[in-house]
Amino acid sequence: MMELRHLTMVNWHLFDVADIDVRGHVGVLGENRSGKSTILDMAQVVLTGGSRRFLRLNAVAGDSGKSRSGSKRSVVDYCLGTLGEDQRRRDEARTYIALGFEDTEGARSPVTIGMALEARKSDSRETVLALFVAVGTVLSSKDFIEQRGKSQFPAQWEDVRARIVAAVGEGNFVNHRDRASDYVREYMRHLLPHSSFGEQNASALQKSIVNAMTLDHNQTATQFVRNYILEDSPIGIKELRESIQTYRNISETIRKMRASGSKP
Structure with a gap:
């Protein structure tokens, strides 16, 4: 069975460079604003491919169950280390976040899945590299970093890619930068080899991951169903108005034809 063994963060909220080894059952404990949500949300973003359709960031900090979209914290906020409206650790950032897995039985090769991102304070959305x-x-x-004297900086993505390919070979490296669902299906092939890798299964996994990581036990049955079971069904106002107008136009045409004695 493949199990999580390592977490890596470079320019992720208050972590400039951080490595966390994981073994067995792990709890994330700490005072408020100590970084618990930062670590859990990093894992959530990596496992969902940063898909806004599923993300519910900072939910464990008190926002879970209140809305399907979670808190106001965004991936850009994490990359820039945003603390308040005009408080941030970085004005721009190149961010790397990754999860490393190993087979407990040693039968399969280790796997690392992750994301390379860039963000700027002038942009509302991050760029996925x-x-x-x-x-x-x-x-x-x-x-993911380069050393300049005594300082560490995030390396250029092309340099990082070259390092990874040199370590594992071109055939063992895949980048699905433009489509999160393809990326999820790709890592499912290696982490969940007995699962089906279809689009629907990838979406179900993304949703299940977020629900599991943001579960709020202090909810009514109605809130639980709304937040964790029902699919989001946003109403397209523009499309609805166009459909209503089309219906009215057709009804008016039929009325006129009947009034003139013509058959519709």
Whole structure:
């Protein structure tokens, strides 16, 4: 069975460079604003490919169950280390976040899945440079940074890509930067080899991951069903108005034809 073994964060909220080893059952404990949500949301973003359709960020900080979209915190906020309206750790950032998995039985190769992002304070959305799956190694922060004297900086994505390919080979590296569902299906092939890898299964996994990580036990049965079972069904106001107008036009045409004695 493939189990999570390592978390890597470079320029993710208050973490400039961080590696966390994981073994067995793990709890994330700490005072308020100590970074618990930061770590959990990093895992949520990586596992969903950053899909806005599913993300519910900062839910464990008190916003879970109040809305399907979670809190106001965004991926851009995490990349820039936003603390308040005009408070941020970085004005621009190149961010790397990754999860490393190993087979507990040693039968399969280790796998790292992750994202490369860029964000700027002038932009409301992050730029996705990569949604990657690397088979054959568990990556750490040293694979994503470059050393300049005593300082560490996030390396250029093309340099990082070259390092990974050199370590695992071109055939064991995949980047689905433009489509989160393809990325999820790709890592499902390696982490969940007995599962079906269809589009519907990828979406179900993304939703299940977010629901599991943001579950609020202090809810009524109605709130639970609305937040964790029912699919979002936003109404397209423009399309609805156009449909109503089309119906009215057809009805008016039929009325006129009947009034003139013609058959519709």
